[in-house]
Amino acid sequence: MLKMHNVSKAYITDSVKTQALQSFSLEVKAGDFIAVTGPSGSGKTTFLNISGLLEGFCEGQYLLDGQDVSKLNDKDRSRLRNEKIGFVFQSFNLIPELNLFDNVDVPLRYRGFNKAQRKQRIEEALNKVGLAGRMNHYPTQLSGGQQQRVAIARALAGSPAFLLADEPTGNLDSQMADGVMALLKEINASGTTIVMVTHDQEQALQASRIIHVRDGQVEEVIHEQKAIA
Template structure:
């Protein structure tokens, strides 16, 4: 469960104070599917970064599975993020020097999965996004939509309890987008 109460985010640059997130409350229970919508620059990505423990909030309370995230060390946040949260970044964040297989494998290497289990998870996540047969290709050999599907495969491979996706279907055709949304649910 994710619970945010009176959460805010303020960016300070020199003498400029920018309120990226105004106080808000949100509770998301296990199994719920939530979309955050708004115009460009409204704080959606900032919200996702805070929800994913990539960025600190300025004020308010953020609890994830009942834990006050402000009390977690960076090391614990990192471990929690790797085990419990899957990310689909708007810019994909694929490592250009790694093929698809290794890009999906990267977060799994930090978990306690043996090589065989990692292989099964990788192929099981590449299959529904239609890229299992291209697992030896590199990101620069793929279209934007294919790279986005690799990012989705990476997000689901570790079977996280939370998936945070920033425009997960932005580069996909409508049929593929529909399939991906079903997969993420």
């Protein structure tokens, strides 16, 4: 469970202050599939990065699985992030010099798994996204849709409770986007909680809840979506 209460965050650059989040409150329950929508600059990425412990915040409280993250030191916060969170970015963020196997291995190396455990997890994760046959390929040898599948495998390999995705289909054509959405729904159905930022209204409608963000605040929450197909 992820619970934010009145979280505020401002960026200050050259005496310009931008209020990215303003008293942002939201509760995400285990098993949810949340779509976060809103205009560009409204604070969606800031919210997701704070959720994933990639960024801190100025005011308010954030509990991740019951742990007050502001009370953790850097080391414990990194450990919590590594154990609980998988990230997927719009631009995939794969390492071009590494083959698919080694790309998926990157976050596992911080987790204390031994080599055999890592190998099993990598193979399972790549199998789940339909790319087990390409373990020795490099990212540039794949289509965008396939690269995003590798990024999803990398996010899943550590069995995170939460998958956070920032416009995961933003760089994909519609057919590849549909494939990635189908995969995310499957992952959610097998128990992983998902928070996904999207510009695509049709995609948002496939989530179990839509959070509309405006000016750094939750403007509207749309509940009771149709059951995920």
